[in-house]
Amino acid sequence: MVRYTVRTAWFMVKAFFKARRVEKKTKDLPEKERWQKAYEFLRPECADLLKTTGSRVIYHGLENLPDKPGALFVGNHTSILDIPALISVMEFPTAFVSKKELDNTPMVGKLLKLIGCVSLDRQNIRQALEAVKEASERLQQGINMVVFPEGTRSKTGQIGEFKKGSIRIATAVGAPVVPFRIEGLRGVLEGNKGIQIEPREVHIYFGKPIEVAGMTRQEQKKLADDMRRIVVDLT
Numbered sequence: 001m002v003r004y005t006v007r008t009a010w011f012m013v014k015a016f017f018k019a020r021r022v023e024k025k026t027k028d029l030p031e032k033e034r035w036q037k038a039y040e041f042l043r044p045e046c047a048d049l050l051k052t053t054g055s056r057v058i059y060h061g062l063e064n065l066p067d068k069p070g071a072l073f074v075g076n077h078t079s080i081l082d083i084p085a086l087i088s089v090m091e092f093p094t095a096f097v098s099k100k101e102l103d104n105t106p107m108v109g110k111l112l113k114l115i116g117c118v119s120l121d122r123q124n125i126r127q128a129l130e131a132v133k134e135a136s137e138r139l140q141q142g143i144n145m146v147v148f149p150e151g152t153r154s155k156t157g158q159i160g161e162f163k164k165g166s167i168r169i170a171t172a173v174g175a176p177v178v179p180f181r182i183e184g185l186r187g188v189l190e191g192n193k194g195i196q197i198e199p200r201e202v203h204i205y206f207g208k209p210i211e212v213a214g215m216t217r218q219e220q221k222k223l224a225d226d227m228r229r230i231v232v233d234l235t
Contacts, residue, residue, distance in 0.1 A: 054199030174213030
């Protein structure tokens, strides 16, 4: 366990300095092109990070991933490692709706900013609405977005209530919604005492995209609850 912890920490330090070089090289590019270049750098780094932890990630339902960008991915949140685990398998540039507190997290905040993630202040309703709008605009720009509707990482492994506002990111622009469920990743880091890495077998399931364009207002209102049921049942 100590070996994997040291290896992962050293990998993150090296990745941070690589990211700084990418940031300098892309700072004068148009916004979308900057995100694209950063994502091309980050995707293989995320795959290597997971290998460094000694964990095996098994993806199910890859045939359900849309063949074009601009989809909203909705699922459970188990670990900070959920982000690299999802990026590793996403062919198209993908950003996240992340809590504002991560902006100031060493290394993580910098990497999230590079790929166009949208930060959300859960204590500020006006800013939260702006974040939803900004995330919807990302979808229209051809960027996949990922949102964790529980609003925080689960500490028990149980999937909590899905907040309705998160689904509005897709319904506002008629983007497809792809459900996913993550199992086993919490045990790699957060489930351990202190900051320690323990290799685990991880499973990530993707469900079939749900088209929200043309949904009635009533169908949209219950979409968050429907999505939670779908995510819980994914196998």
